[in-house]
Amino acid sequence: MGVADQGVECIEAAERASLVAWLDDGLRRGHRGTLQREYPLSLHPLHPERHRVVRCEGRLAAHAMVQCVSLRVGEVSLEIGLIGLVYTDPSFRGQGLASRCVEACVETLRREGSVLALLWSDQPGFYRRLGFGPVGRDDLLVADAACLARARTAAAAGSGPEGLQVEPCRAGDLPYLEGMYARKAIHVERPPGALAALVAGPEVEVAVAHRGGAPVAYAARGRGDDFRDIVHEWAGDRAGVLACCERLRGERPALGLLTSPAFEGAAMDLLRAGAVRHPRAFGLARLLDAGALLRAVIDTDPALAGLGAHQQDDRVTFEGDGGSQTIPADECRTILLGSQLAETPPDPDDRLGSLTCLSDSERSALAKRLPWPLYVWGFDSI
Numbered sequence: 001m002g003v004a005d006q007g008v009e010c011i012e013a014a015e016r017a018s019l020v021a022w023l024d025d026g027l028r029r030g031h032r033g034t035l036q037r038e039y040p041l042s043l044h045p046l047h048p049e050r051h052r053v054v055r056c057e058g059r060l061a062a063h064a065m066v067q068c069v070s071l072r073v074g075e076v077s078l079e080i081g082l083i084g085l086v087y088t089d090p091s092f093r094g095q096g097l098a099s100r101c102v103e104a105c106v107e108t109l110r111r112e113g114s115v116l117a118l119l120w121s122d123q124p125g126f127y128r129r130l131g132f133g134p135v136g137r138d139d140l141l142v143a144d145a146a147c148l149a150r151a152r153t154a155a156a157a158g159s160g161p162e163g164l165q166v167e168p169c170r171a172g173d174l175p176y177l178e179g180m181y182a183r184k185a186i187h188v189e190r191p192p193g194a195l196a197a198l199v200a201g202p203e204v205e206v207a208v209a210h211r212g213g214a215p216v217a218y219a220a221r222g223r224g225d226d227f228r229d230i231v232h233e234w235a236g237d238r239a240g241v242l243a244c245c246e247r248l249r250g251e252r253p254a255l256g257l258l259t260s261p262a263f264e265g266a267a268m269d270l271l272r273a274g275a276v277r278h279p280r281a282f283g284l285a286r287l288l289d290a291g292a293l294l295r296a297v298i299d300t301d302p303a304l305a306g307l308g309a310h311q312q313d314d315r316v317t318f319e320g321d322g323g324s325q326t327i328p329a330d331e332c333r334t335i336l337l338g339s340q341l342a343e344t345p346p347d348p349d350d351r352l353g354s355l356t357c358l359s360d361s362e363r364s365a366l367a368k369r370l371p372w373p374l375y376v377w378g379f380d381s382i
């Protein structure tokens, strides 16, 4: 059988460890065990069903993995799919194998009811062919020592004397930190105990701020090769987060902090204190169920009660007070999720200009709710 005929398969539980070792060889320069430590939740031994492989000549040739997560935005939870660890053995590249593995992951997500597939890659060209495009926004704020000090002074002025003590994370802190994470405006619903596995990852440093002996904030820097000088997850009291950032900066001239579009307290303090802002697209996504995503956007807004959408492969049909209209799924993705890279007009009303099926009142109500703030914190990405 030629390579072109090889089908995509799932793996047996017994094969999982050797598959991950093969991925370490290809994606982590042969450092066995690295991926397992970087992605303890995604690569959990109890989830062999997340892997899709193609075999050629009796050995592993290509792989992609898929994980469904519940993303909480305000009061709404949505199932989204993450795709990662896409890899083809160098001797089998250019024959469509990785594309087939990614398509198989997308099929799984569609079947399981995910509204979109999300991934991160420095090869957007490869994924564009598979229907993925840039979505959302991710703001990196870079602060030097003086900026952090100004931000801390401003935060303390708002909340009284700091009285904070910053320490490395201890096991007893973790239940408190999980509570702080779960109160964030946008977060993945993690199983209890997940943070213990995540903070034990390679190159991870977590600082915890205490007040009166109780943890009030935390910040996490580093994850394997990623986020070396960047705080990629933080939560809790704003002055506490900034104190943790100061600790994590250490001897570095500056530290980065990633923020969701919710721009919670500490991010606003840093911005006002003069942190340099680097906005970028959040990730690459392919829309799978525009109707369900639109329902999450609309929530209970009575002004949008008559609006709906239905997706059929790469076309989306909208039904509004002004009639019905079909647009390409790519265009719908950018309308619903925005993109820092897309050349979208700054005026939200104009962004909806192509949706002629909307009445004027629907247009202005929808413009206020878009883009839907898709965001996943660093520990949750694959």
Ligand SMILES: CC(C)(COP(=O)(O)OP(=O)(O)OC[C@H]1O[C@@H](n2cnc3c(N)ncnc32)[C@H](O)[C@@H]1OP(=O)(O)O)[C@@H](O)C(=O)NCCC(=O)NCCS
Binding pocket: 062, 085, 086, 087, 088, 089, 092, 093, 094, 095, 096, 097, 098, 099, 100, 120, 121, 122, 123, 124, 125, 126, 127
């Ligand atoms: C990227 C990678 C997974 C592609 O695997 P593959 O099995 O060769 O991919 P496919 O054969 O399905 O697709 C290859 C096609 O994509 C195109 N392509 C590959 N990388 C591309 C890129 N960065 N931009 C645009 N097109 C790209 C190729 O030109 C080829 O097109 P063709 O079919 O018209 O000739 C593989 O090169 C790899 O494992 N790289 C190292 C790990 C990695 O970078 N993973 C992705 C990070 S998320």
